[in-house]
Amino acid sequence: MLSVYDGFFSGGARILHSDVVLGLQEGGQHHQVLSVHAEVLREATRQAMEDDACYRSLTASGVEVGSLGRVSGLPGGPDTDSTLFTGPELATTARAMAGADVILSLKEQPLALLNQAGLPRRPVIVSLHRSDPENQGGALDELKAAIADGTVVACVCCAESTRAAYEAAGIPAEVLHVIPNGVDLLRFRPDPARRLRLRDTLGIPDSAPVVVFAARYDAMKNVPLFLRAARAWLRQEPDGHVLMCGAGMAAGQPGLHADIDAAFEGDLALADRLHLLGVRGDMETVYAASDVVALTSAWGEAAPLCLIEGMMCGAVPVATDVGDSAAIVAGHGFLTPPDPDAIASAWADAAAARADLAPVLERSRERFSRTRMIASYATLIDQVHTESFRPPLPEPPLPEPL
Template structure:
């Protein structure tokens, strides 16, 4: 019988910055830690510069939640100044001190969790091959992960990878096609805190009042970092089409880089609204928010216009659980997530705008299906699945040690 108190798990992050994968993984770590396992976190970088935003570990919401839950968090304190296409785990070779610090932390863990494949370059240098590694995969485009995919395939070939957690069927299928053996992969769908993410008329009224949005005005929320895969220009072109037909509507843009300090975003807005600049006055650039449950509760629609890379987008799930109707392009697992709850659209501005209008009109009609789906998207279910997998990996590793 495995004693939960004996299971020690170290998660390795490339860095703390705004994004669904880090929020999801941190939620899982907190849930597992509270269930009796002993979790800790190592971050390769102490700060990152992404999406036109400097993001320090100590300022990050996930860091705050982990440490508040008693999960120790340490960092190698790398501080790169990178372009969005660069791999955070690459660049200068790891120093002897960094490798030694990683090795010491890993020696105190029974299992290592690699948040995405990027930390595997470090783990391959610092950690003995017999230490089981579980890789948590959160995208559906391994071909766009650069050398990190090579590190994953090398770690699989060396027998370092005990399992891969895939957050979506599309993730499993894509990584299988990229060469990861299907037998290593386990799909554990994303889940959220249903007590936090729920319809709430008080939150709805308060958030709308704080932004001076009339009670009956349609509200569309776009929660995404400013990255090419999110296809922000498409969203903005759809916003222009929608605001022309809906004179009371408001659009809320949340996420890293979604601020007036980002020249790239301002240029995108200027291009999309070139012939109707006054319409852009009904966009609210909110940046990174720590109260997304309030933002979603205030919305009628949660929208996603991504072109690639998505697997099981957390924004759609969180928004749905707060009563917002999801409208998304066909990427990753968006089709099964949205089915029966909202609308899938082609990557066309007019089609997206029309879907927003229909979603607002049918929000009351779709509310019961959103309510019925809540247990499917429960964080409790997700954490239990992670615990079962980690227990099995630990048992298998212990059995191999006993045989030798």
């Protein structure tokens, strides 16, 4: 198996897909990964492949990871972010593909590479992780071309909203397969020791209510709305604290600071209880230390990983109605309109209901199991592999002459 990534940078889709690769390798498949980009500047954060947590996890488990060496967005440096691929890049891709029976494409962006003429013919499965195919630049056209060509034989949708959106955008229903996201239940679980340790590090009392926002700094995440809700909630919760983590959620991000200034209007006493944690490699600890996991996205979400991971660690989810968030939150937390006061009120209700909802969250764990997800991926891959090597049917006999 070969997985092709656009690049290694912080985000739920890469975390999820890398976990799938690790799980499939644990199950006996042999996997390698090819990344188009080796380094990118995204969300005002310089992200090199070798520094990424997913890269380190894959290589530590024996998965070979290579790259075309491209860079994107770095100030003063070369920018090879284009769909024009060089001879050496295509040769590297061909060598990686030649040793694989099936190709997994992490989202549709790598199809700009995999659709190039002259590469080995291998069946491709595309994993889709958003619910806004029309907002992905030329990637939707690449996906349609690859399906028409017979290169892409299946698409894994991580949510029903993804399947519906891509079918509405013209992708044939028969290639769309829904495999809901799952997480490692041994890693993501309530943990009182982790909870106390992180709270102690941040100077947060054990009894204080805590809201976590795990997202990259991107317009779809609606960070200004989250910050307005945070101000409203911190004003009514004098002991409350808010954690923000993800790419761009750090002290050196000028856009984030401008949003904080606009939302808090110079109220430094409230802003002091806003903790900017940046990219974290211990999200199980961050979630375990929290009472509420928040999502304020405006569009594009499918099955947000933060809601699932947070719930499995005991944090009550509160989300806007995007993608499959309503289905994930139903019975486990609260759905809100995109209004800061309504969101702040829901956070207060969620924190107060945390103890009562704990048994409900515990009973839902199997639904969000990584084991279930990986088994479904393995079944689809086996099916694609078997059908791709099925011998052609014999030609029907010619009719007897009259």
